[in-house]
Every structure is written in C-alpha cells, then in structure tokens.
Amino acid sequence: MTLQGWLLIAAFTGVLLALAKPMGLWLFALYEGRRTPLHRALGPVERGFYKLSGIDPDEDQSWRRYAVHMLVFNGTLLLLTYVLLRAQALLPLNPLGYGAISEHLAFNTAVSFTANTNWQSYGGESTMSNLSQMLALTIHNFLSAATGIALAFALFRGFARRSATGIGNFWADMTRVTLYLLLPVSIVYALFLIASGVPQTLAGSVDVSTIEGVKQTLALGPVASQEAIKMLGTNGGGFFNANSAHPFENPTALTNLVQMLSIFAIGVGLTYTFGKAVGNTRQGWAILAAMMILFLAGTTITYWQEAAGNPVLHALQVPGGNMEGKEVRFGIAASSLFSVVTTAASCGAVNAMHDSFTALGGMIPLFNMQLGEVVIGGVGAGIYGFLLFAILAVFVAGLMVGRTPEYVGKKIESREVKLAVLAIAVLPLIILGMSAIASVVQLGLAGPLNKGPHGFSEILYAFTSAVANNGSAFAGLSANTPFYNGMLGVAMWLGRFFIIIPMLAVAGSLAAKTYTPATAGSFPTTGPLWTGLLVGIVLIVGGLTFLPSLALGPIADHLAMIRGQLF
C-alpha cells in the first residue's frame, strides 16, 4: 500500500461526501416535483410529454397501482429489447453485419438491462450492432436507473407522508428523473469523456498499423454516450468486453476517478434526499455514515490484500502486489477502489478483472453484493434496500428503549416486518439456491474455468452478481450457455422485482400510518450508536447467511494460497 494509494482513496471519499448535499438537494426538488433551473428550458418538454401520453402527473397512485404501472412499463421494455436483439440482423446501423442474438442470450440480456444489472454474457463489440447498443441497451441504462430512483422516491413518500393513500405518480417520477437529471448530466458527462478521448461515432471499426507494423482492427462506436449513463445509472454494461479497463471506455486517470465518483453520486445524494424528505437531514447522514463505514472497511481489505500480493509468486522471486488482471495505467489502488465502488453500488463496470484478484481481495466485491447492494448501492435500489435493513434494525433493537419500534416517526409493525424480511430473504434464497443447483448439476459444473474453491467462487459470484443486479463478472465462468443464461436471467428478474414489490408494499403501509412525533424516549435514529447498529444488522442479517458459502469459496481459496496451493 502506498501513500499515493491512500491519498486517492481519501480524495475520492472527500469529493464524494461533498457531492452528497448538492446532489441530494437536486433530487429532492425532483422528489417534490418542484421547479429546477432546468425547468425553463425543459418544462415544456415535460408538459408536452404528459399531454402526448395522456398522463396526469398529479394523480396520486396507491402502492399497488404504482407497482403495476412500473411492472407493465418494465415488462414492455423487456419485450422490446428481446425483439430488437433477435431481429438485429434485419435492422439498420449494423456496420459490421452481426447476426441475430440467440434466444437464451437475448432473454438474458433483455432481463439484464431491464433489471439494471447489465450482466453481459457476450462481448459487446463482437456481438451487438450500434442500433442494439443504442436503442436496445442504452435506453435501459436510462430507464432502469430512473425506475430505481422513482422507487426510492416512492418509499421516501411512505416514510414522509401521513395517513396518505398514495405514494406518488410513477410516470411523473420517471419523467422528472430522466429529463432533469439523467439526460442533462449524461450529455455533459459524455462531452467530457469525448474530450478525454472516448470515441463517439457510428463507424464500426478502424484499421490501424501498430508500431510493430502489424495491422490491427480497433472497434469503435457510440461509446461516450453509453459510458456516461453506464456509470451514473449504476448500470455497468460496457460497450466493449473489457468494460472500463478498455482505454476507449476509460482512457485516463481522471476519467477513472470521475467514473468512480459518478457511480456513487446519485446513491449518496439519495441519502441526503431521504433526510430532507423525512424532515431531518441527520437521518440521511446517519445512513450515509453506515454505508461509508462498510465501504471503507471493504476498500481497506481489498487494497491491503491486493497490495500484499500473492505469497506463491513472492516465493518465485516475483515481488510486489497482485497485478494480475489489472491495467498498468491504473495500478493496484485505483483498481482496488474501483472494484469496491462498482460492487458496493450495483454498477458492475470493472476496470480490472475481479477473477484475478487475490482470494480475499476478490471476496470483498462478492460480499458487497451479498449484502444486497446496500453499501451506497444501485441508484435508488441501494437506499431502498438499506431502508429495509433499517426497518429490521429498528425492530430488533428498538424494543430495547421500551417502546414499540418506530423509525422516522412511523411505527414499525408486523406488516412492515413481514415485508422487509420477505424482501431481504429473496437474496440468500436465490443466490444460495441457484449456486447450490449449479454446483451439483453437470450443466452448471461445466461453467467454471478453474477448479477447487476458486471455481466455486466463480459460480457463486455469477449468481450473486445477477441477483444483486450488479452485473460485474468474475470472468472465468463460461456463462453464455442456455443453462447459465436462463438461470441468471431468472435470477436477475427475481432479484430485482421480488424485492421491489414487498418494498413498495412497505411504502404503501407506511404512508397510511399516522406520524408519531419523536420525544426524548424515542429510539434515536441519528448519531453514532444508530450508525453502528445499522452496520451490525447489515453484517449479521445480510452477511452471516453467506458465511458457509464464502468459507468454501474465497476463504478456502485464500487459505490454500497461503499454503502455496493455487487454483
């Protein structure tokens, strides 16, 4: 570990925390439906859109209605993407003449992008036409991100409203988030990327002669526009197979830092928005503090492990940290930090190959996802997942102050507990259940490249990444098979919507409740004690379940490495 490395981590953390309030305030304006400076220019667009589509943005939807509209919308987009991918060969903007995508890959990819996962069982530049990249995929980068943020707004309203029947309007939330946040920021961001050297063209590829005189074909395309929203919306699906390790996606140290910041930007902002929504910004800071503790602990472990390197290689007179699978341009600190950021948030973009990390260094990204992507988390999904943990934390420990548990003025009763547990149980059920199936059946066993615990980690990582809607891959696993495409597709769908539905039900149930004003006797949900408690509950309820699987995967891998055995 180097001073420079730590300075990078410190600078990243500092800028991030400084971003929380301005981003949070901007989001709060969208949450409230207030005017922003952009309304002067874009207001007519918003109103025109409503008029055109017959939406009444002031219609207050019950949680059921909100959920149905959200599902129908996402289902339709899923179908559209599937059709577009299947029909790729017949459609324009296909300069390299790629053929149709297979059924199982098209299914997997359509689910993947709809569910904000962006798991890619394919190499982008060698599979997808420009039309597929732009229309079938990038559109989800906006809309799945907007869906996540809209859902977080819906839950915030559950906490903030009193004796209300509705939790907002899905279409208005979607429109505002996309129009006033995702689109404008992405445009500016894309311009910055273009200035930094990221290509933005409809040309398919360019042939160049290298210094050695070899002729090489470099794939090109509308990269910058996809890259911006890929980060901002915690999507993570790369234009190129190498994702953000590819110099055309992530050309400089500055773009690398900005990419990491943009992954977290909306997530940290939403914690502040939550505080504003419930009328006490300290509530938001307490949550952000808990998230940051988990994040920095993870970063420290990964950085430490990667910098420590591999003792087996040390014995072979190859000193230093673990550089396998890392870009020399970024080095150990920036790669370690990136890996923790991208898995803490449900982004899944990578600038290094997680499969090549040391066992424990690679376990942290895995563990981040197993916690349910609640360490900052995916846009919207992170905070609503975390709030479900907060509900459980309040319920478990809240009784200890001698009152029935309440959180930000809402009593937590059996309905909320039931739904929160249900949502949280989805994660271990599908991750562990599907991993266990894949570890037993032949079709599953055919997937991993490596043997032993490392091979098991590859399977576990894939299902974890899918269910948590992360989308990063541990590589090593040959996932473009009907078995894995199918299983992972189902996993991604369940991992997204089986949490969302109970979460929205919680929002509806909370919104209907009256407000209990806080007194000196109320359970304190600000301050270090609460933050510590949140960390504890996330680790014990969210994390402990995965301990057996981690023991048989990365931990066994690590311990074998110490004894000089590699897989």
Added chain:
Amino acid sequence: MARSSKTSETKSLFTADLIVPAIGDAFRKLDPRELIRNPVMFTTAVVAVLLTILLIVGNDGLAAGFKIQLVLWLWLTVLFGTFAEALAEGRGKAQAASLRATKAELTAKRLKGDGTRYDSVPASQLKKDDIVLVQTGDLIPSDGEVVVGVASVNEAAITGESAPVIREAGGDRSAVTAGTRVISDEIRVRVTVNPGQGFLDRMIALVEGAERQKTPNEIALTLLLVGLTIIFLIAVATIPGFASYAGGSVPVSILAALLITLIPTTIAALLSAIGIAGMDRLVRFNVLAKSGRAVEAAGDIDVLLLDKTGTITVGDRQATEFRPVSGVDVGELAEAALIASLADETPEGRSIVVLARETFGRTAIALPEGAEIVPFTAQTRISGVNTGGRVIQKGAVQAILKANPGAGATTAATELRRVTDEIGRAGGTPLAVAVDGRLLGAIFLKDIVKAGIRERFGELRAMGIRTVMITGDNPLTAASIAAESGVDDFLAEATPEDKLALIRKEQEDGRLVAMCGDGTNDAPALAQADVGVAMNTGTQAAREAGNMVDLDSDPTKLIEIVGLGKQLLMTRGALTTFSVANDVAKYFAIIPAMFVALYPGLGVLNVMGLSSPQSAILSAIVFNALIIPLLVPLALKGVTYRPMGAGPLLARNLAVYGLGGLIAPFVGIKLIDLAVGGLGLA
C-alpha cells in the same frame, strides 16, 4: 398497604412447588398443536424428531454416542422452551386456583318479582339485570351495581386490601365485585354481567394465561423470527450442494445442529414467558390489564394525564395562613375560622383548628354550648356554626358572597377578592370566612405537593413523557401548583369533556395518552385514552371503559404502569438482540468443524481453539440449549429498568445485550468444549 403485603407474598422464582409442576407441563406442551404456535420451537422439534429417526435407521458414519448426545440436546432445547412458558404460567395458576375456590362457593339470593322473597341459586345461574340481595356476611355473587342500600364491603379477595370500603347506591361508589364480602348492612345489587364474563372470571383467565393472545408486537416479532428461520434454513439447506462441489459431503446431523444453533431459539423459547411474566408483574402490582396490548401501549405512552389530587398533591389541603381583609385583626379571623371549623371533621377543617390553636394560641376556645352546627352541603358549599345569635360561616368565596348578598358591594368584598386572588396565585385555595354577613378574610388552604414528585416528573421528562395535571382548580391555582410540582402542563377547571378533548387532540398529533379515572363521567375519556386505568373504587362504567383496573385505586400508579410496559418491551428487545448476536460465535464454532475435512486450511477459522470438530458442534448445541434456562430468570423478572432517555438506555442495553450477546457465546462455547473434552463426551 396492599402493595407491601403483595410484595411480601411474592415467592422466589424457583421454589420447588413452582418448578415441579412446570416440568410436567413442559412435557405436556410438546403437543404439536400447541407447539405450532411457536414456529421456531416447532422447527426445532421437527428437526429433533428427524434426527431421532435417523439415529435409529440412518448411518452417516458418525459415532452413535455423539449422535445420541446431539439428539438429546435438541430435545432439551425444545423442553427448556416449553418449561420456561410453563414456569411463567405456573405463577399465575396458583393465584387462579384460590380465585376459583372463591368463585365455586358463591351462591346468590335472587329476588323474585315481589322484591322481598328470594331463591338461593348458584351464582353461575345469574343473568344480567337480575336483582340479588346481599346481607351481612354474604359474598357478593356477581359483578353488579348497588341499587338499594349502603354497605361496607371487604374486597380483600380481589385487592388484598383488608380495610373495608363503602359501597352505596347511586354515585361513583356503586360498583361491587363478585367474591367480595359484605361485612355490615345489606344491599340490593343489580347484576351487570352474564355468567363467565365477570371480573373474577376475567382475572382467573388473565392470571392463568389461558386466554392469552399474542399481542401485536409479539406477532411482529414472531414474524421476524420466522423470517430469520427461513433465511438460515436456506443457508443450511444449500450447504450439501456446495460441499459436493468441494468433493465431499456433510452429515445430516451436523447440518441439523448448525440449523438449530443459528435459528433464534433463545428468544423464541422465552417469548411467551416474557409476555406472561409482564402481565404477571402488573397483577402482582395489583393492576389488571384487560389485554396484553394495553401493557405494550403503556410502554409507548407520550402523555400522562394525572389528576392533581392524590397524585401530585396529597389528597387533603392544609390551612397554612389566615389572610384578613384590611381593618380586621388576624386574631379575630383566626378565632372565627376556628369556631366555624370545630365541628368540621374533614382533614381541611382539622387543619384550620390546628393552625388557629397552635399559631394563634386560641387553645381555650371550644364549641359554645347549644351551638347549631351547619354542615357542608354540595348545594350551599358553606359550613359553619350558629351560636348565641351569631352566624359564623366559612366556604368558597363565591358561595359566601352569594349567601350574603349585602356584602358583595362593600369594600371588604373587593378586598376579599384581592386576597383570594393572591392566594390562588400562590397555589392555594381560599376559604372565605364571614361573621353575621361581615367578611373577615380568607383562610389559605394549601395543596401539599407530594414529596419526590418533582423528581418523578423529571425522570418522565427524560424518558420523553409529558405530564399534564388535570384539576378542577382555577387556572391561577393550577399554574402555581404546576410550577411547584414540576409538571409539564396543566388543564385547569377541567370538565370530563375538556379531558376527552385534550386526549383527542394529543392523539391527533400522534401521541399516545394514558390517564386514570373513576367516575362515570370519566368513562368516555378512559375509553378514548390509549391506556385508561380505572380505579377499582370507581363506577362499573369506568371499570368497563378503561383497559386496566387498579385494584388499589391509587392514581400514582400510572407512572409505574408505564415503567412496567417499557420493561416488558425492553426485555423482549434485549433477548432478541442477544439471540441474534449469538449467531456470530456459533458460526465460528460450527463452520470450521463442518468444513475442515474438505479444506484443512479452514481450521484457522476455529478461533476458539475448540478441541475437535465433534466437540465444537456439541458445545455449540449445548450452549444453545443451556442459555435458555439460564435466561429464564431474566425473562421472568424483566431486565433492569431505570427511567432515562432513549439514547443512554439504548447505549446501555446495546452494550449489555448486543455486545454481551456477541461475546458470551465465545466464552460459553469454549468452556463447554473444555468440559466436553474433560468428560470425554466427544
């Protein structure tokens, strides 16, 4: 005092006469129909059955001795849980038995249509609106209302208080309770409940826990425990798949052991015992809660409405000063006040006599011969003495002015109003004195604020509970007493309607309100309040409206009731946190033991240095079982409760039960491992 006598009766938790029947009941509660009410313990029992069968028919390569011990401890885990519940119920059962004995011997003298003759019938045949005759020495056969007569009644059977109370027709003291004994006079009682629904029946059901329903918070907690059980079930059920990838397998008994240690058996086993014990603590405190929900609500109270008299001030006012109007000698006023009070046997009257004699030396004055005593009536609100042609009166200022119409316009009247305002502002109640229509001045009757009440209010404030004093006094007097006692707010000149309106307003703002009351006109407010404590001396209507009844009729108890509610919730939370925190150590005991054969390197996770894989598993399951009986005393007595703010309270409990819950099993499992090794059990 009833309370102290109850306390001295309180038995130690673990006497043989409680434990022995509880052991029998523990086995009886293994009935699956009863066990299913507790899903976590039911799961444990199912696993125990499964392993028992596997012990007989299965062969997974583990030593039979080890497996027998495992099965044994699984069954013990279940039995410890049923035992805890049986023990909690046992304490109430003894009490119920004596109540039932009382009930069995009740017979009624049911009056016939003519109203004089009666049949002797068993009390169980009485129906609502029957009229019964109760004579000296009879037990009152049913809950009811006195319609004719007045009698002194010994209510010790219900309240434990042996001093008789007066029950009379009409007014706020007309309610009588089945099982209490008339010790003088006779009364006619209209039956107000149908058989099986009386107070005694309810009390029996309550102390026995027979009708115990899960409270909302218990239901929510049970759901959480079920959820955790499902999560851990998934975690354990997927292990064979993972192990097969690693090229090995894990015996079913070991998986079962892991599952049982991980699921929250500790809190599940103790959950109903905690609830029963919480109700029991209230009963021992001579308060009957009609539902567990009410006890939980008590812990949530934000606003306490407290009656001034008897709660904040001692019941009786004391004369502390004579305030003459100008031109009247204070001695003259004192003398007139003394004469007017000589026949007044109320504590206030006596305090006037004492003040006049001791401070003003009017020791020699006695009631003149042939004096005519004018008693206080609610209509005149004046009392006094007519002697030798002189009319000496004392009474409420308005009443005196009204009784002496000529005096109203005098300067003395203006003067008197000034004096009485001063007294009011100082927190006193003025009592005007007049002789032959001449206003002499006023007696300063002071409310004596109870010792220590200020500190109590301070504690409540720290707990986030606002106190509101309810008084019929005028706002001036009320403000002064409020300031002196440290109460947060007051409602002066309160009518029952004002009280009801105040409760509604607080509730609209999301606060939970507790109050106590006894009169029929309190009934709507008692019903509206989240916790309404009716005084046992109160009317039947009040007792029906409230959700608790205080058998001692002591309004101060409201404060303690809130404390008991909080203690119940805290005990539940503390043990839940402890139970969940325990899991960390159990993982570290079992995972290395389970997987070390697959990957020898995983031995380093054996941070406790447990002697062998089998010993590790056995120690974890033994710890998991033994922690239940070890925590039974805590579950039954409740965690230590001190009034303080939520922040410090949480810090303290989190340190004790959260951190303690993390550390304790590491130590416990290690010690058991040493014992297991020492005894050669594994």
